[in-house]
Amino acid sequence: MNAFEQNPGEEFRNSILTSIPMGLLAKPADQADAVMWLCSDQARTVTGDSAGRRGYPADKQTSRPGAAGAAPHKSSRTSQRSTYMTAHNLDFGGRVAIVTGAGQGMGRAHAKMLASRGARVVVNDLNADNATSAVAEITAGGGTAVADTNNVVTGAETIVQSAIDAWGQLDVVVNNAGINAFGTFWEMDRDTWWRVFDVTVKGVVEVSRAAMPHLIASGTGRLINISSNGLMGVPLDSAYSAGKAAVWGLSIGLAAEAREVGVQVTTLMPVAWTPMTRDAFQNPVVQEAMKENVPPEAVSAFVTYLAHQDTTTYADTFEIAGVAAGRVAIAGMERVDAVAATPEAWVEQAEALTKDGEMRVFHNASESFRDQMVHLAPELDSVLPKDAANVERV
Incomplete structure (x- = not known):
């Protein structure tokens, strides 16, 4: 796909269309196919193995934290299965993940998929009913999760402490929480504008800051920040666009800093059918195409791949829609x-x-x-x- 489209509408359309020729339907039932493709030689041709170009000499790549072949992460959960990444086995071995905004939509799908692959998950959401129902769904499926209802802006340290109190460690953070509100910039209520921006930006900043010491201690720390192609500017959506642009800039700088201490930072610009996009796109043709081709679980497959302790794809920005991913740059x-x-x-x-x-x-x-x-x-x-x-x- 063309990573340099200047029109977000054209970018969205390309994201939808390019997911179809892959030959893998982007439905929840097909996630095994999606994960297998993302781990295949074909996928590596698209995403690239970034280990050798991120400042690590070739002879050190197997010894740096998180690289394939590195010393296994110590965990209280034992597993008889291999911890190495293959297309048939993506086991997190009890590593602990926080997913913010995980009560519904993409966040809920991320939490469920991480738990299905052996991660223990803190399901964070301000809506207590959504958080507890997500945890119930995970545990009913044999996974392990706890609910957290703290605000990402004002309660980030408590969110992180929930993981430490429950399991004594933190290995993965997915900064997914976000809200939106539409209106003309100069007419929009000032408090509403700043609330959208603050949840989008301060939420990522505060959760990441609180989590970093633990991600460093993990040895296989993974930080995945959710931005959006909306950062290129969407009319009547200036707070969200500005916030997602800030997340992108933060993540690029943080990726360079964090790799020096063994933490892999990656930024995603996802397209998925969620309650937020349902409100944004009223055209029934677009809605049906999104339901069919870009369910949230498809994004979760890519998130889970990036979050795994053996992945070497990181420090980049990716658009992800259905089973199609592409690197993004200015x-x-x-x-x-x-x-x-x-x-x-x-x-x-x-x-x-x-x-x-x-x-x-x-x-x-x-x-x-x-x-x-x-x-x-x-x-x-x-x-x-x-x-x-x-x-x-x-």
Whole structure:
């Protein structure tokens, strides 16, 4: 799929359409097929094995925390099955996960699938009935879970403590909680706007901050933050768009920091049929297509894959819809030069500034900064490191 679509509507449409040719129906009953594809050679061709390009020498990849072949994570749950990742076995061996906003929709599906693969799950949701019913459903299926009803903004430390009190460890966090409200930016109630933004951003910040010491101690810590292709801007949805953009920026920077302490951070932009998207798309044709092709369980298959202790796919952003996933990065058009640093010089370049052209891909701020500087001063090409904007080098 084209990861650089500028129109969210076109992006959504592509997400739906590209899930169909895979040959795997994106229905709850087909999750085994989805997981097998995500673990296959074909999937690795799409996602890439990022271990060797994330700062770890090839001879160290099997010894760093969380890599395939690393020392097994110590857990109170014993299992006779192998802990290595294969298409037929994705066992979490009793590792502990927190899923926020897990009372319904995608969060509930994430919690259920993690539990079905042997994780012990804290089901967080402000709605107590939804949280307890999700836990009941998990336990009825032979899984292990506890409910937590704390607010992600004001009660993040208590949410994390729920995992520690119940099982003494924390290995996985899925920051899924979010709300939405629509309205014209300048007419929308100020408190409503900030509530959407705060739950989206502060919830991720506070839960992640509280969880990080435990994820580091885990040795196989996984932090999965849910953003959205809405970060590209959706009319009448400015608070949500701004919040999801903030989550993306936070996650990219945090991924570089966290990998140094053995924690893998990944960002997702999911499309799924949930109560939130049901309210957003009133067209019955779109609704039927979403019900058929992008159930929340399909996103959960990818979340569960990324959360596993042996996965080496991380530190990237992925769109995921049905059984189709694709890496996402910022892309820039060809740079346009003015003859001088004056307003008048830019008048002459007005048409060139808005002309489409060849794309350049930037995965982080370092790549963008380097591209700008080398364009202006080509002699820097052999001088500037690829991580030129990495503050760790200062």
